[in-house]
Amino acid sequence: MSGDIDLALLLGAAVVLVAVAAVRISTRFGFPSLLIYLGIGLLIGEDGLGIRFDDAELTRVLGFCALIVIIAEGGLTARVSTLRPVLGLAALLSTVGVAVSIVTVGVVVHLLLGLDWRLALLYGAVLSSTDAAAVFATLRRLRLPPRLVATLEAESGMNDAPVVLVVVLLSTTGFGAHPWWYELPIIGYELVAGAAIGYAVGVSGRWLLRHAALPSAGLYPIAAVALTVLAYAAGAVAHASGFLAVYVAGVLLGNARLPHRQAILGFADGLAWTAQIGLFVLLGLLAAPDRLPGAIDEALVAGLALVLLARPLSVVVSALPYALVRPLRERIRLGWREQTFLSWAGLRGAVPIVLATIPLSESVPGARRLFDVVFVLVVIFTLVQGGTLAPLARRLGVVAGAEPTELSVETAPLDRMAADLLTLSIPPGSRLRGVHVDELRLPVGASVTLVVRDGAGFVPAPDTRLRSGDSLLIVATAEVRGVAERRLRAVSRRGRLARWFNEYGADGGAPDHR
Template sequence: MLDAIFPAFLVAAALVLASVMSSALAYRFGAPLLLVFLGVGLLAGEDGFGISYDDAESAYLIGSLALAIILFDSGFDTKLKSFRQAAAPAITLATLGVALTAGLVGVAAHYVLGLPWLEAFLLGAIVASTDAAAVFFLLRVGGITIRDHVRSTLEVESGSNDPMAIFLTLILLELILAGGNQKDLWQEIATGFAMQMGMGAITGIIGGYAIVAAANRIKLEGALYPIGVISSAICLFGLVGVMGGSGFLAVYVAGLVAGNSQITGHAGLRRFMEGLTWIAQIAMFLTLGLLATPSEFLDVAIPAIAIALGLTFICRPMAIWLCLLPFRYQRNETAFISWVGLRGAVSILLGIIPLAGGLENGQLLFNIAYIIVLTSLLLQGWTIRPMARWLGLIVPARIGPVERVGLDLPGRSHHELIVYRVVNESPVLQGERLPRWARPSLVVRDGRSMRYQYAGHLQKNDLVYMFVAPQYIRLLDRLFASPKRLSQDDAEFFGRFTLDPKKPLSLLVDAYDLQSVPERHLNNSIADFMVQRLGGTAEVGDRVACGEVDLVVRDVRADGEIAEVGLAVDQAQGQAQIPLFLSGEEIWRWVKEKTKRKLSPDR
């Protein structure tokens, strides 16, 4: 037994190292990195290099622990402003959207595979949720800059939809195994759902504030704070699960609370969580890769791929469209949200549950779920950026690269220590003054440090140290950024004409004869009209339809007020026109027009 320790360490470390090194190729060729991790596990498995691993229970244990860490990090990295902006549509997608997707996939599985109805719906529940690890990686690490409310919707949905899929999977498996006692179980579904989700949300909020309070009051060595925080999150995950609630929802909510609070060592905790999350993702995907036997996939490959294509092109788009109808999403935004429905480790993890639970068709469901995940990562993971560009959702950068480093301050300071490197042709190098609230304290030039007051004019490659409130960092980035000129494509995105956001909307309506703008908005300013239509917040790149033209947010001040608005006369220019996904507003206009024509005395 002792002799096997060293080979085990060697193999495990080699697999992790192979995954890390292969990430360089993934970046170069644009491959989904999580697919690479999964591929390394498959290659090392029974049908590859011959590593035999068939312990479903330990795989589920490893996957659950990794998923809890990933969800806590997802919540920790989600800004409260983004959550508030996208909470209603995202939570609708995470609950009703998952249930609708599971039902539609279940219908397809029943007719394609010939499965009994309950087992077909069980398969639908297994693959109904999007994978937080895959979505967060592609949207954040992958460097895809899309409209803020679309990105927020996807991030909140992917971070919060796992509990619903887990609940549906467990309750459907229980129904199948119960056999003739299904009637009583159906009556318990509603109370079980309320208990799991309600307890998960409430304990997540309480646990998040408890983690922050403990971190701020207990004095520890600096390196121990991140370990204490993540250990507390995992304790919360286990405690809520023992109590009968959703531990996955609890750790996500706790991360959301902790990440948006003044917690000691926030910057250090963020760096620690980033590395730990990578380890969790690699461990989870490698384990799930080793667990699979690809040679068993051949028997069900064709019907499984057919279901995967149906999920991608029919089931999820239909569920997303129905859920987003009450909200103000444009056609292309709905289309993109429906496309970014990547299946990943969560679906494979849920596929283990029927296998470990002794279901007769458990291996079949696991294999089908695995193929669906592989198809999703291959098809959608490679096309996220091209799809966003084709739909006109990528927001062009308004400033060039910035060389900035943030340093953590002890205690609960409301300021951060920021270090900028002065780059060539940046505004500060051209004589632009720093705001008085920036509080520059030190300049390092050619290895020599000096007070800012005695440094004179800033020079190229100077390092400027200053204390800044976090909400103002975006403004300083503009001063220290390299120049970025608006290209032809960028001008098309932001609109070729510039408007004063403080002007009344009525002036724009009269100038362009916009007949379809409601009269109640005419007395509002252009900025107020846009903020109202955007749900209370505006970000650079947001677009608002105003009759036959589009209003585009070109710039936003630090307090969230719209500073500059672009006018796009040709709404279709530069964007694909999706014939489907009519928005609720478009449907309502169509109904009003039809009704008006019928009631017209000339008809």
């Protein structure tokens, strides 16, 4: 027994270390790390090192646990300032867009593959959810406008909730006993109640963490993550959407001025990486390599229907109010370039494979084939889409010139002073090149404290001229952080003459009053 445990620990540690090294490889070469994790699972499986694993029910349970952690981390790191303007669009993509995608894929696979309607709609439902882990890991490496990134991240954090409800409904033995519209009020209740429970847990947890005065700094990250798990459990007990409750609670906690906030975010990030690694390796173990080649044809049909038809159609339908209603149109610019990128960036990853274990554990006819098709589809289209996102963003012109990002380090003194630490890199061709530090016109409470140039750092003077390749370290109080970020974006778009072009940094063109 002791020898078996030692061997399991040795193999587990080796898998984790290889997976951590794979992150650096994927970052350097743009190769999606999730495919490496799936490959590790296949390698150590029955046809590789001989580890036999075929428990679909256990995979579903552990997969849901991993998704809770991944979605919680996405909520904790989302900023309300960028999330609020896109919340309506993300909600439409997560509900109306999901419905359009389910129906479109279902009709196509029913007609072309000859599947019965229940199984065809299961294909559509399983494939309609974008994957939070894939989206978060891929988009954060790209230089994109914050609201475009926020839309995709919020959608991936929110659309798991309605999709899980639909997949469970289609997988139960009682499916078909009622008209399709009979379940709509139930789904509506679960979404509304899930959001309300997440809000209640987030607000209560925010107050508790501020006033708890815990004896150790290490307890705050544990408590914050436990609160998001509590939100899921409370939602599940109330027959509401636990995943939506997790995301809402995470957003509220992540945007609060909590003690040791950076430690909380760092802890959640580490847990999310661990969950991703474990989840993808587990899904690779569950797959049977000898059956996968036979699923390629069906995977290509379903994948092309999803990527070329269902996803673009769901984006167009969801974005329609932002094209027809003037106040919404002025709030978010959604031209054909942005819609094209949103369509192509709807990445699939572990979530569809986890969802495919639901009908598999319920012994739905054709579920094993569905799992194999979804597995192959995720591998093929993640490789294609993930590798082409950066070139497509440049081709469409949706690449941001220079954007300030939060520096995720432990900064307890800054927490006590209610301040944030930001970094800003100046890429070649940025309008920030040649601008003097005092021409940034940062608000009172924000200051460029360090410039790193050619590997050396120095404290800038007001007349220091910025160059391509410079990295700036900026300290800003919580009250003026948003104004400082908007001003830096404005100068990155218009240069030192931003104010002459009536460019004040706000997307709507309104001036920053300072």
